[in-house]
Amino acid sequence: MKKTMFAVLAGMLAMGAAQAQTLSTNAADTAPHFYMGTGIGVVKDSVSGDRDRTWKIFGGYEFDQNWGLEAGYSHLGKTGFYVPGTTDYTAAHIKSSSVYAAAKYKYALSERTSVYGKLGLSHGEYRYSSSAPGWNFKESNNGVYAAVGVDAKLTERVSLYAEYERNGKRAWNGPENRIFGAGVKFGF
Template sequence: MGAAVSGAKNQTTDDWQAGGKIFGGYNIDQNWAVEVGHSRFGKEDFRATAAPQFPDAQVKSSRTYIAGKYTMPVSADLSAYAKLGASYNETKTSFMSVNRTNRDTGAYAALGLQYALAPNVALVGEYERYGKKKDVGAKADVVSVGVQYGF
């Protein structure tokens, strides 16, 4: 199990959006595992009209995945891994009093590194891809850095 900080470019505002990620899984053997995770990106205000300087719209995104994970040791403390699975993606936009939710499912893939800080604790960093290109909200390409604890 673990927690991370995720970052993705926001397609609507053309800047980076940070969010939190939680994940957990089960190691089948030394190399293979199954993992689930959820990333949620913060609410971001933007201007949808040329009205005064007050934002009149908001967007927020979340991503959920389930994947198989293959880990390969690089050295005593460093491992590389790849994940492949499926994702459920949700983007909510609010413009004045109109709310709209876009949902899609698609392929999920990730490449990452984990560095053992202690026998059960590792620092993880990864690049993730959640399905197809997004037109609004957080982009499908996400980077994460976090901590993982193994039982």
């Protein structure tokens, strides 16, 4: 999986560098604007070690070419395990999600490609459900949200991104809080 992610990052950087040679700088890059986006990712299940798909939606505001604020929702997937102490090995299921708000700093490598970092707060929710008594409950926690990534512009308002995120604290049982993801972002 790591090799695939690095290949995607390298391809995006190469694409952005090639496009930057033919395009001129636009004043829209420095003008404040809103953006929104969506993405998919991969998260590791701490119980089984399997990799699950995730998805996220987010929105933000860029004050200038470097600084912005972003907030988003990530669906971290669904996993399961067998409830200890039951004779029939009843399965319990965990549905996980996270919301975050973060400051974002972006540094341009070329006219079309930039790298960024995000730092903020995250709130995670984990819903446990099972037919076993006492295994239907919700757990939540707060923690630090951090991400690093690369952004490659396709047009002045549409770009592709790839990033590594860390969403707060991990639940005692369920998806890990590290996500590799990629998606598309639309500016307004």
